[in-house]
Amino acid sequence: MRNPKHQTRHPAAMKTETLFGIHPVSEGLRAARRTFSEIYLAKTSARLEKVIALAESRGVPVRKVSPSQLEAMSGTGMHQGIGAKVSRYPLADFSEITAAPKGTGSPPFLLLLDNVVDSRNLGAMIRTALCTGIDGVIIPKDRSAPPTPVVSAASAGALEHIRLVQVTNLVSTIKELRQQGIWIAGTDRDAPQSLFDSDLSDPLAIVIGGEEKGMRPLVRKQCDFLMSVPQEGPVTSLNASVAGAVVMYETLRQRRYIQ
Numbered sequence: 001m002r003n004p005k006h007q008t009r010h011p012a013a014m015k016t017e018t019l020f021g022i023h024p025v026s027e028g029l030r031a032a033r034r035t036f037s038e039i040y041l042a043k044t045s046a047r048l049e050k051v052i053a054l055a056e057s058r059g060v061p062v063r064k065v066s067p068s069q070l071e072a073m074s075g076t077g078m079h080q081g082i083g084a085k086v087s088r089y090p091l092a093d094f095s096e097i098t099a100a101p102k103g104t105g106s107p108p109f110l111l112l113l114d115n116v117v118d119s120r121n122l123g124a125m126i127r128t129a130l131c132t133g134i135d136g137v138i139i140p141k142d143r144s145a146p147p148t149p150v151v152s153a154a155s156a157g158a159l160e161h162i163r164l165v166q167v168t169n170l171v172s173t174i175k176e177l178r179q180q181g182i183w184i185a186g187t188d189r190d191a192p193q194s195l196f197d198s199d200l201s202d203p204l205a206i207v208i209g210g211e212e213k214g215m216r217p218l219v220r221k222q223c224d225f226l227m228s229v230p231q232e233g234p235v236t237s238l239n240a241s242v243a244g245a246v247v248m249y250e251t252l253r254q255r256r257y258i259q
Contacts (some may be wrong), residue, residue, distance in 0.1 A: 072223020
């Protein structure tokens with residue numbers, strides 16, 4: 001029997017997943033935050049040739065597969081003829097998103113999501129967050145959709161660029177943000193204060209709740225103020241991702257376009 005002290009130790013295998021779709025694969029390559037092991041190509045087109053050229057410039061091997069093979073690897077038929085074997089999504093540290101953003105001197109602008117369990121809603125909000133200059137997105141480890149390839153596809157690849165943090169306790173995280181001078185603005189359809197009457201120019205973290213349950217009571221209690229998105233008509237509420245987009249763009253408008 002070998003002496004355990006002299007046994008060869010092999011490094012743990014890299015955990016991987018399969019990105020699928022033109023935007024997730026191309027943005028993943030551009031962001032260069034994941035390790036790309038291989039590109040899978042199930043068809044050819046002008047758009048795909050651009051992605052393949054980008055992959056080859058990064059030294060990533062390309063392997064041709066059948067559409068059914070790619071469907072089996074990605075778990076969906078909506079793969080647009082391309083996939084990639086990549087390392088798991090790289091989560092950011094909390095300290096990364098609370099530091100002075102981008103060296104611009106602009107106040108912090110964060111997005112906190114509570115009870116957002118639908119992957120497509122999460123992806124849609126991450127896409128808007130990237131477009132509106134959000135410095136980071138915070139989600140709880142429980143009661144949230146995880147950052148999967150489905151989320152990357154729903155975000156049109158924005159997930160590959162955004163800084164996303166998973167926290168164990170969202171309430172404790174909010175308390176820490178408040179200690180750092182960041183205001184916590186919750187969204188609630190029944191709040192008497194309108195979004196358009198709210199000052200969103202200070203260091204800010206917006207909290208969006210899920211469609212079915214909204215924010216949890218303990219999370220709501222930690223908000224400095226609550227605001228509602230005005231609406232007309234008989235429909236009682238907006239989709240969570242749509243409401244989140246309205247709030248994020250109003251924040252951008254106040255910060256960028258009002259002197």
